[in-house]
Amino acid sequence: MERAVEIKNLVKCYEDEPVLRNLDLDIPPGTIFGLIGPNGAGKSTLIGVLTGLLSFEEGEINIHGMMLEPKNELEIKKLIASVLQPPLLFEQFSSLEFIEYVCEIYEVEKEGLIEKAYSLMDYFDIKDYAKIKVNKLSAGSRKKLAFVTSVLVKPKLLLLDEPFEAVDVISIERMKNVIRRLKNRGVTIIITSHILEVVENLCNDIAILHNGHIKAYLDSVSRKELQKDASLQEIFEKYVEVEQKDEIVDWL
């Protein structure tokens, strides 16, 4: 079966310091996939590599059957949309101009686009900011605008790096709703997050990334098995080998 994402032996270094070390990962299509790991594990780097913003030293990446290399680059990028942390926005445009600009790059059909943009902005309570400059928006509104734009470009693979950070609880629920609807339409969604409860409730498959390796891949079957005896928090702590340090602050 064609995989949404297939990564083999991926190595990514920052100035000779490896961040991703021979990473292997397979993500089936139409999945909500959660990537969790401690700070510095390489989650955002992996998202950066998949978006094409970062190059990589070794390995192979296939997205929907196409190898990520210069000759396929544009075709692959048409399939992908992302919300980065911090979100990528063009600061001098208004919210609506930004949406139009990105949709034009993705060659999204113009007919009905503005109406769809307004309805999504309305859903996330940022409709009033349609003609406000992006650099005047609050952190939460910026995240919501990036999310709305990524949905409007109709991707087959949606990459969300910490999508819920700085977003209010009502909007988080609405974002989850949109993510589930996209999944039902066959879109693959990769989410990185520090909030384990969100990942646990939303994602079908979860991988734990630590020191540039995938330490565990928990699909729906293995998750059920493992979570009979332990919570996701405990499983996470086990795989990232959390050191018990409470005695250090005993003086408190």
Added chain:
Amino acid sequence: MFYRLLTLNWRIFISNLNRFQLLLTIGYILFLGIMLVNLVGTALVVVMMDSNPWMSVELPWLTPDIYLFVLLVFGNAFWLLHFSFTNMRLMNIEENRKLLGFGFPLKRLAKYLTIIGFCHPVNIIYNFTWLIFLLIQVDYAFQVPVAISAVALNYALIYSIKHRFIQVVEKRFIAVVFGFLILVFVLFQLISLFASNSSRIFAELIPQVETVNAFLSWLPGGMLIQTVTEYYGWMNAGIIFLFSMILVGLTVIDHFNKTKEGLLNPGLKKVEEESSTLWNFLRKVLGRNAGKYYFYVMKHPYNRLQVLTLTVIPIVYVPLLMNVEYEIAQTILIPTILAGIPVALLAMGMANMYGYENREFLLHLQFPVNLEKQLKERFLGVIILPLVVFYLITVFELLVIPEIGSPLEIFIANTFFFLMFMLLFVWSSYFQYQRATYSSFSYKHPIIPQKVTFAISFLIFTMGYFVFVPLSGLEWYRLTIMSTVIVIMGIYLWRHMDVLVNLFKNRVLMRLWNEL
């Protein structure tokens, strides 16, 4: 606590300086010293000039009225200087407000920041000079407190007016820019008029000097001088002193409240809808990529200042030079200044290719858009816009000031001028690439570095001399050489547009990534 606050702000200031800026700061301190000596020295000379017996021999026309006129002109001119250069650099509110989170009392912090804000060295120099200038003219003891309170009140008012003026400038940038443009133009025309008719104007002025003095006495500088030249007795002095100090107190309280408000409301953003006519226009004319790039260039306030400078210089100098009865000025300087405008626009565009919009440009890499196509469109945009300006200027020269040369000469010389600088900028952008951290207008925004600005100005005038100096019989040789070079450069650039893109990708792109 006050000491710690000073240390914190000193560290914020120092940590933001690179080595070059540190050198500039040392130079600035030396400049301040020289400025203080010059200002105080000039004030002393102006005040003492009528008491020196040598003066009455050498300057018989220096009657008491004329002396008062000189004093008033100096006082008002100095007040204008004071007003213009009063430094409004506010403290770093964002950093200082963090102290509130560590228990620093709000009122005390606001009070200290207000005091530090008032004590900028340039402002202290001006106020100190006022005190010297006024106190050496004192005839009665009661004038001393009045003069001191008047200087304090003057400073407080200037500070307040400028504070509001800054807000006005931010809100109505275009109106202020055009206002400034007209003001400069009118001022230069007046100076030109005065310079050519000075003896007549001066002869008419002397009989009316008393009236002029009466007017000057009620301008701000004149009123300050009145505090030490008039007799008003202890009673009135007490009232003026009290009233001035109350006003000073109110102004300081106003600033204190504003600082307090600023500490509690950091970066209060004005959320207003903005029209995007410029973006829509540029997108239509230059395409999506070059349009976005130029939209960003034109949105940057420092670039707008540079465009303003490019407009003001020819508007002011060309009419002036047209009135000068010196042929060489017309045949070399005017065409050089005009040919320099598209060159400067080109320099601005090229410099920004490596400037503050880079982050957003590089982030396009995640979108399905061809990098080569994007770069090519941007380069074309950078070249096309100055080229349009170049043609407009050439047409202007041919129609309005044909005396500067024949149409063919102007056209060939301008094209040669433009292409030579274009090659220079392209070459230096790739092979001399470095991030500019300071510019003619700002330390923080990478636009055009000062040394490049100076070097280009020098090159423009040197090139202007070679290209525009009249050669009479040899003119055809020069035109033939320039035309040949133009054709070669044009064909090369047309056929090798990809070279620009590849050079950018291979030589500059990785460095941009590292600088993000």
